[in-house]
Amino acid sequence: MVGRFDRSLWEAYVAANKIFSQRVIEVINPEDDYVWIHDYHLMVLPTFLRRRFNRLRMGFFLHSPFPSSEIYRTLPVREEILKALLNSDLIGFHTFDYARHFLSCCSRMLGLEYQSKRGYIGLEYYGRTVGIKIMPVGIHMGQIQSVLKLADKDWRVGELKQQFEGKTILLGVDDMDIFKGINLKLLAMEQLLKQHPKWQGRAILVQITNPARGRGRDLEEVQAEIQESCRRINDTFRLPGYEPVIFIDRPVSLSERSAYFTIAECVVVAAVRDGMNLTPYEYIVCRQGVSGSESSSESSDPKKSMLVVSEFIGCSPSLSGAIRVNPWNIEATAEAMNEAISMADSEKQLRHEKHYRYVSTHDVAYWSRSFYQDMERTCKDHFRRRCWGIGLSFGFRVVALDPNFKKLNIDQIESAYIKSKNRAILLDYDGTVMPQTTINKTPTQEVISIINTLCSDVKNTVFVVSGRGRDSLGTWFAPCQKLGIAAEHGYFMRWSVDKDWENCGQSNDFGWIQIAEPVMKLYTEATDGSSIEKKESGLVWHHRDADPGFGAAQAKELLDHLESVLANEPVAVKSGQCIVEVKPQGISKGSVAEKIFTSMAESGRQADFVLCIGDDRSDEDMFESIDNAIASDILTSSKSVFACTVGQKPSKAKYYLDDTSDVINMLQALAEASDPPPSP
Numbered sequence: 001m002v003g004r005f006d007r008s009l010w011e012a013y014v015a016a017n018k019i020f021s022q023r024v025i026e027v028i029n030p031e032d033d034y035v036w037i038h039d040y041h042l043m044v045l046p047t048f049l050r051r052r053f054n055r056l057r058m059g060f061f062l063h064s065p066f067p068s069s070e071i072y073r074t075l076p077v078r079e080e081i082l083k084a085l086l087n088s089d090l091i092g093f094h095t096f097d098y099a100r101h102f103l104s105c106c107s108r109m110l111g112l113e114y115q116s117k118r119g120y121i122g123l124e125y126y127g128r129t130v131g132i133k134i135m136p137v138g139i140h141m142g143q144i145q146s147v148l149k150l151a152d153k154d155w156r157v158g159e160l161k162q163q164f165e166g167k168t169i170l171l172g173v174d175d176m177d178i179f180k181g182i183n184l185k186l187l188a189m190e191q192l193l194k195q196h197p198k199w200q201g202r203a204i205l206v207q208i209t210n211p212a213r214g215r216g217r218d219l220e221e222v223q224a225e226i227q228e229s230c231r232r233i234n235d236t237f238r239l240p241g242y243e244p245v246i247f248i249d250r251p252v253s254l255s256e257r258s259a260y261f262t263i264a265e266c267v268v269v270a271a272v273r274d275g276m277n278l279t280p281y282e283y284i285v286c287r288q289g290v291s292g293s294e295s296s297s298e299s300s301d302p303k304k305s306m307l308v309v310s311e312f313i314g315c316s317p318s319l320s321g322a323i324r325v326n327p328w329n330i331e332a333t334a335e336a337m338n339e340a341i342s343m344a345d346s347e348k349q350l351r352h353e354k355h356y357r358y359v360s361t362h363d364v365a366y367w368s369r370s371f372y373q374d375m376e377r378t379c380k381d382h383f384r385r386r387c388w389g390i391g392l393s394f395g396f397r398v399v400a401l402d403p404n405f406k407k408l409n410i411d412q413i414e415s416a417y418i419k420s421k422n423r424a425i426l427l428d429y430d431g432t433v434m435p436q437t438t439i440n441k442t443p444t445q446e447v448i449s450i451i452n453t454l455c456s457d458v459k460n461t462v463f464v465v466s467g468r469g470r471d472s473l474g475t476w477f478a479p480c481q482k483l484g485i486a487a488e489h490g491y492f493m494r495w496s497v498d499k500d501w502e503n504c505g506q507s508n509d510f511g512w513i514q515i516a517e518p519v520m521k522l523y524t525e526a527t528d529g530s531s532i533e534k535k536e537s538g539l540v541w542h543h544r545d546a547d548p549g550f551g552a553a554q555a556k557e558l559l560d561h562l563e564s565v566l567a568n569e570p571v572a573v574k575s576g577q578c579i580v581e582v583k584p585q586g587i588s589k590g591s592v593a594e595k596i597f598t599s600m601a602e603s604g605r606q607a608d609f610v611l612c613i614g615d616d617r618s619d620e621d622m623f624e625s626i627d628n629a630i631a632s633d634i635l636t637s638s639k640s641v642f643a644c645t646v647g648q649k650p651s652k653a654k655y656y657l658d659d660t661s662d663v664i665n666m667l668q669a670l671a672e673a674s675d676p677p678p679s680p
């Protein structure tokens with residue numbers, strides 16, 4: 001039966017996490033301590049701790065699988081859990097698959113894209129970079145090695161060797177729960193004896209099963225199935241002095257378990273889901289043995305071990321010498337078991353050596369050191385940044401900003417505006433004065449009126465600087481007679497309606513379109529919802545209407561593809577908001593800004609006030625050009641330079657506004673502070 005979501009259970013879970021947070025808060029020193037939270041029981045704890053301490057250094061490690069977004073998205077509290085985890089600084093997973101599922105949920109449900117920088121994966125979340133760590137946990141080498149030295153283990157090894165003399169032991173060690181695939185393993189054993197009769201009377205499956213920790217009908221059904229399979233297999237294949245399945249369902253100490261590992265030719269894990277599963281690691285270390293142990297298996301003979309492991313468990317990717325199986329495929333698992341126990345000793349030894357090298361170096365101490373180092377790196381700027389918490393309940397998050405990155409204060413810019421005499425006002429279009437989500441891209445009457453008021457102040461030089469084509473911009477802004485327009489990132493420029501368009505391109509060679517267009521078409525055909533926009537000077541591939549994850553992945557691939565095929569062409573390939581664009585070399589919003597500042601300076605009206613505002617990567621070129629213009633004295637360095645990005649994100653701009661409505665409000669304030677047009 002599929003369980004329904006029960007809100008009261010969720011509330012109890014949240015309440016338990018809250019109580020946990022209160023205890024943690026009592027004991028930590030938030031300035032010095034690192035907090036490392038473990039596993040699914042405490043997934044919303046980061047929010048409770050972050051609410052209390054904005055700058056607390058906090059990591060989270062999930063020891064269980066993170067489901068694929070197709071499953072996760074059915075959860076009624078899906079956003080709450082993701083947002084809570086994102087209040088940590090570093091989120092760890094055992095495998096790339098689990099991390100990939102989490103990242104894809106963040107992309108699909110929260111619209112967050114991850115970036116990989118120099119090998120580290122990070123998610124930008126309100127100015128904080130949340131690190132993603134992929135590192136499977138290891139075992140405690142010291143603990144196992146000390147158990148291996150115990151006399152009672154040696155004694156038990158001796159007993160077992162006697163008991164199973166001449167037999168080949170396949171071993172299973174699992175908890176009794178519904179995910180461990182114990183019955184699938186028994187069915188595979190039965191199949192092995194049928195498919196390969198030579199093992200009848202010789203191969204034994206010893207299945208150690210730790211007593212169940214839970215209860216319920218599902219578990220009872222699984223237990224009944226297991227009992228029935230054991231009975232059937234033994235009734236069918238039993239011989240005098242031979243039981244093919246030995247089922248041990250009592251608590252087994254680590255020392256006794258080690259003895260079983262020592263005598264087993266192969267360990268089989270058939271779990272259908274398991275976060276990690278360290279049984280194979282323990283087995284490998286026990287088969288290696290330690291010097292000082294008396295049991296003969298730990299002689300100086302070459303060591304060997306064999307593993308058959310389910311591909312659905314976290315340790316599977318790290319065990320490259322194991323035979324990996326889909327445990328639901330009984331025949332294939334039986335074949336893998338046969339292959340494992342029939343393999344030549346030399347091959348078993350090589351596989352064992354490879355595994356032992358990995359397991360002994362990647363132990364639990366290595367894992368925790370590595371996580372801690374990544375936490376240190378991820379949190380290194382915590383106390384330098386300005387942080388504040390916003391949002392209620394699970395919407396709570398901390399906004400962190402570089403100390404030099406401030407929200408644009410309207411009073412401050414207005415006062416600088418009033419004091420200045422020559423102003424340069426450069427406005428991006430999409431995402432700045434026009435919301436990205438609006439379908440009708442024609443500017444509103446309000447925008448036209450504000451821009452017209454700004455243009456009619458003789459102190460102002462106002463430009464719309466956009467990636468869009470000159471036809472649409474020219475039509476939309478026809479009522480703004482004095483407005484300058486830079487279209488297609490500045491390939492075309494016009495200083496006012498009564499002036500001609502200038503072509504600023506350095507080359508008329510558009511042969512590259514023959515190369516770029518077929519590549520873009522290929523991606524368009526392969527990516528449902530994507531399209532190509534042809535501009536006069538460039539080509540744009542749009543993926544806003546494609547599946548978010550697939551579109552973003554295809555965009556990365558396309559960018560790479562175009563860069564390589566166009567390497568010798570006079571073009572630049574850039575990505576932007578849901579676009580990949582090819583445009584002529586030397587054309588950028590940065591050069592537009594430079595031209596405007598230079599022209600103003602040359603006409604004796606050097607700008608003493610600059611407002612430059614945009615939201616996208618192409619606008620960063622404008623922000624950068626301001627610094628260059630100051631360095632080359634085209635602009636004077638004064639406090640009246642306002643480079644502003646829309647949305648809080650890493651930027652070369654010193655200021656930000658939250659969204660387009662903030663931009664319009666700010667421009668409205670400047671319009672109100674403007675001088676009226678001179679009387680005719």
Ligand SMILES: O=P(O)(O)OC[C@H]1O[C@H](O[C@H]2O[C@H](CO)[C@@H](O)[C@H](O)[C@H]2O)[C@H](O)[C@@H](O)[C@@H]1O
Nearest residue numbers: 428429430465466467468540542544577578579
């Ligand atoms: O420089 P901007 O004014 O910010 O213009 C950049 C691009 O704007 C247009 O694309 C944007 O709007 C599309 C919807 O109409 C949207 O799907 C896309 O994601 C946005 O980036 C324009 O189509 C591009 O040519 C411009 O480069």
